[in-house]
Amino acid sequence: MxxxxxxxxxxxxxxxxxxxxxNTPIGRFICHCSICQEFTGQAYNDVTILLKPDVSQLNLIRTKFRRWKLPPNISRGLCTRCNKPSIEMALGGSLILVPTTNYPDIAALPEPTMHLFYNRRASDMDDDLPKYNGFVQSQAMIVKALAQGLYKRVAKR
Ligand SMILES: [Zn+2]
Structure with a gap:
């Protein structure tokens, strides 16, 4: 790439x-947790992770943010008009999560690297990506993926 x-x-x-x-997202994964299912209205959330400075000109007047119980540090924004995902903020806005459906050109994005909360899946996924179950394992893999993404970003400079 x-x-x-x-x-x-x-x-x-x-x-x-x-x-x-x-900027290129530092990570992309597919989350099958029940909150992502509720948030997206779909079987899973194919989502990218960006750093705050990567996203500009935010026009979120029609976004309503809501926090579900878990994970506690994510604020998820739904559009008040179409009721579909707008944007998600994590760690007080330091990280921004954008579902891939919200990009006009998905082909320009890095490939997803893993499935999270796979035990909650609506249907089996036919791919070779690693599949992680449950909160503890999924959370650990997010942290690892973030660290790798950040390292790549820093190493590129
Ligand atoms: Zn909308």
Whole structure:
């Protein structure tokens, strides 16, 4: 993958909420937890992780943030108009999570590296990605993936 990321304008499905994504996500994974299922209205959340400075021009007037019980540090924004995911914030906004469905050009994104909360899956996934179960294992793998993504980012400079 090239190191140049062409900025994309992310949005919810009805384009009421928009933002510019200016850098390659540091991670991408597929989460099957029941909260992601409820949040997306789909079987799973194929989501990217970005750092706060990677996302600019946030226009989130029609986003309503809500915190589910777990994980406690994620604030999930739903569009008040289309009721689809807008954007998610973690660690007080230091990390930004954008579902891949909100990108106009998904092909420019890194491939997903793993399935999380696979024990909660709505259906089996036919791929070779590692599959992790439960909160403790999934949380540990997120932290590891974040560290690797950050390292790649720093090493590139
Ligand atoms: Zn919308």
């Amino acid at each position: 090239s190191s140049e990321f062409i900025p994309q304008e992310g949005s919810c499905s009805c384009f009421s909420n928009t933002y510019m994504i200016n």
